[in-house]
Amino acid sequence: MDDALYRLFYEHEEAHWWFRARREIVLAALEQHGNLSAGDTVLDIGCGTGANAKALAEKYRVVAMDTSPLAVAYAKKRGLTDVLLGTLDTFPRDQFDVHAALLLDVIEHIDDDVAVLAQAREIVGPGGRVVVTVPAYMWLWGGHDVVTHHKRRYDQGSLTRAFAAAGLEPVKLTYFNTFLFPLIAAARLASRGVAGLRAGGRQARASSSTDADIARTATAPPKPVNELLRRVFSAEKSIVASSTFPFGVSLLAVARPL
Numbered sequence: 001m002d003d004a005l006y007r008l009f010y011e012h013e014e015a016h017w018w019f020r021a022r023r024e025i026v027l028a029a030l031e032q033h034g035n036l037s038a039g040d041t042v043l044d045i046g047c048g049t050g051a052n053a054k055a056l057a058e059k060y061r062v063v064a065m066d067t068s069p070l071a072v073a074y075a076k077k078r079g080l081t082d083v084l085l086g087t088l089d090t091f092p093r094d095q096f097d098v099h100a101a102l103l104l105d106v107i108e109h110i111d112d113d114v115a116v117l118a119q120a121r122e123i124v125g126p127g128g129r130v131v132v133t134v135p136a137y138m139w140l141w142g143g144h145d146v147v148t149h150h151k152r153r154y155d156q157g158s159l160t161r162a163f164a165a166a167g168l169e170p171v172k173l174t175y176f177n178t179f180l181f182p183l184i185a186a187a188r189l190a191s192r193g194v195a196g197l198r199a200g201g202r203q204a205r206a207s208s209s210t211d212a213d214i215a216r217t218a219t220a221p222p223k224p225v226n227e228l229l230r231r232v233f234s235a236e237k238s239i240v241a242s243s244t245f246p247f248g249v250s251l252l253a254v255a256r257p258l
Helices: 003-012 017-033 051-056 069-077 113-124 143-147 156-165 181-192 194-198 211-218 223-234 237-242
Strands: 041-045 061-066 083-085 098-104 129-135 168-176 250-257
Touching: 003 069, 017 051, 017 098, 017 129, 017 168, 017 223, 017 237, 017 250, 041 051, 041 113, 051 061, 051 098, 061 069, 069 083, 098 113, 113 129, 113 156, 113 250, 129 168, 156 168, 156 250
Parallel strands: 041 061, 041 098, 061 083, 098 129
Antiparallel strands: 129 250, 168 250
């Protein structure tokens, strides 16, 4: 990601409606489908500035990892202690008994997403879980994807195929951020225009990032709006934990090794 985003994420991630609600939804899904007990070790791969790891640490032992020195520095600044710099190739497997590996909005940044999923599968081993969130639908491609250096967006089929190629089987797979989907989709399409829709995102993919895109990606709106959006989005957590949505802005999956 652009370095400017790390600072903004560190400053706003704990309060921003999207990050807060996503954390609540992921934690609910992990509680229901993660095959975890309190105190088990969770590896947060691509931890960013550490807000998710900090929330997870209230119940689990958390090891956070990122390839960005800036992200690692911010994660440590949040008070996290087990924070590693590097890729999964360098992860010290003999030092940690990992029960679940999290890739929260990570694999869309990576050229070989299947290889990373396979490495996560090997780290958690039999009985473990790999938890993934990704952005949905290439036709929703926009400035946010450019700013955050995405390689792709997924649908249920493409994510399922990536899991299968990595030796993983979903025990939970659902779209989410569904209640706000009409508003978000309309805003994305309006910003891109009808020509972008017909191009399936190719025109938007070629767009360059701007300071406005960066600020819009990470900065929370005014407090009343921020809280309203958080409540609407986080209201999905009980549904996501026990059922599925047929569409949404994002996808969430909990998978087990085959």
